[in-house]
Amino acid sequence: MNNISKKYNKYYHKDKNIFELSLINYDSLNLYIRLDYSKKENLFFIRYLNILGHKFNIKNTNQVTLSNELGSLIVSILQQLTNTELDDTNETNTDLVCFTSNINKKHIEYKFNSFIPLKAIILGDIFYYLFDSMPFKYHSIFAKLIAKINNTDYKYTYKMPFKFDLYREKLDKVFSASTIQKGEECYKLEKVRFLERIQDSYYATVEGENGLYTVIVDYDNKTRTTTLACSCPYEYFCKHMYAVIKSIRNKETYKYYKVRYVEENADMYNKMFSQHYYLCLGIVDDKIIILLPDGSMKRLFVYDKSNNPMFEVVEEDEEHTLSKKIKELG
Ligand SMILES: [Zn+2]
Numbered sequence: 001m002n003n004i005s006k007k008y009n010k011y012y013h014k015d016k017n018i019f020e021l022s023l024i025n026y027d028s029l030n031l032y033i034r035l036d037y038s039k040k041e042n043l044f045f046i047r048y049l050n051i052l053g054h055k056f057n058i059k060n061t062n063q064v065t066l067s068n069e070l071g072s073l074i075v076s077i078l079q080q081l082t083n084t085e086l087d088d089t090n091e092t093n094t095d096l097v098c099f100t101s102n103i104n105k106k107h108i109e110y111k112f113n114s115f116i117p118l119k120a121i122i123l124g125d126i127f128y129y130l131f132d133s134m135p136f137k138y139h140s141i142f143a144k145l146i147a148k149i150n151n152t153d154y155k156y157t158y159k160m161p162f163k164f165d166l167y168r169e170k171l172d173k174v175f176s177a178s179t180i181q182k183g184e185e186c187y188k189l190e191k192v193r194f195l196e197r198i199q200d201s202y203y204a205t206v207e208g209e210n211g212l213y214t215v216i217v218d219y220d221n222k223t224r225t226t227t228l229a230c231s232c233p234y235e236y237f238c239k240h241m242y243a244v245i246k247s248i249r250n251k252e253t254y255k256y257y258k259v260r261y262v263e264e265n266a267d268m269y270n271k272m273f274s275q276h277y278y279l280c281l282g283i284v285d286d287k288i289i290i291l292l293p294d295g296s297m298k299r300l301f302v303y304d305k306s307n308n309p310m311f312e313v314v315e316e317d318e319e320h321t322l323s324k325k326i327k328e329l330g
Helices: 002-011 068-080 122-132 136-145 153-157 177-188 239-249 268-273 321-329
Strands: 016-026 029-038 043-050 062-066 096-101 108-113 192-198 201-208 211-220 225-230 257-261 278-284 287-291 297-301 311-315
Touching (some): 002 029, 225 239, 311 321
Antiparallel strands (some): 029 043, 096 108, 257 311, 278 287
16 A cells, blocks of 8 residues: 555655545455645645556546535544554454544554544544545445444444344344335245254345345354344345344244255265255256355256266155156256
8 A cells, every 4th residue: 555655645746645544455445545635726635546456547546626625624633633542453454444644744543444443533524524525336435434433333244243132132123124124025925935944053045136145144042142144235234134034033944955966976885974965945947056055056957968867855845846856857
């Protein structure tokens, strides 16, 4: 990042840099933002660079002009910042935020992960004006940055365990009113197609607008901590998770098929003692859908080139739906 800063300073050397902000691997984004003041033009500029590759051209930097009132306001807020070290940072390389400013010849440097620490709450004001002036697509970054300040940081760490009684606690502690409404609908329309507890996790497959999504719910009964994850593109606690929790609470189970992969050269001994099986959602068109432990789905051919089945059914419904379908394909 220093490198980028140097290049900027070379190119805009007549401008005064007010502050720099680097977001490193922040929600998979690498963003370098700075506020500069041009004495010549008597204007404040926000310049920013979305660093995807290693090639970047300072001349083609995105630039937003700020009003002088807003620029001066940011400077006055900055002046309130003290040079206190933040002692609670445990920096990691993802979601890292570096903020530096040299206002009044006083070097201020803050580093933190994910959320503005409460101690540096004043940065929230600065970032508010900053991101408000930037394109809408970056606003979600601001929402995340201030999540600790407005007490919504749980939204951004939902893939981490959090204190929540999976079976009893009120669902509006986690889900928003609109998600609850959509989740209720999802539940009532029986969109939860598969749901099964396997060891300490619940695996579920929910039918969404654009295909099937996997929801994985881990629950630690002792500590009453829940971990939720959904493969849908919605960012936070989603309606699919809601519908699955509702099904879990109503003690519903919709078993997956279980299949074993028949290795072409496996001898009988290996076949007998191979305990490994896969969760299976069934057959769509001529492919079998396998659910991998990480929640991703694989669509595979059922038969090999010599027309031998590559999967054997370990567990299925009483009607032998899967076995029948496999036979039909042969
Ligand atoms: Zn979802």
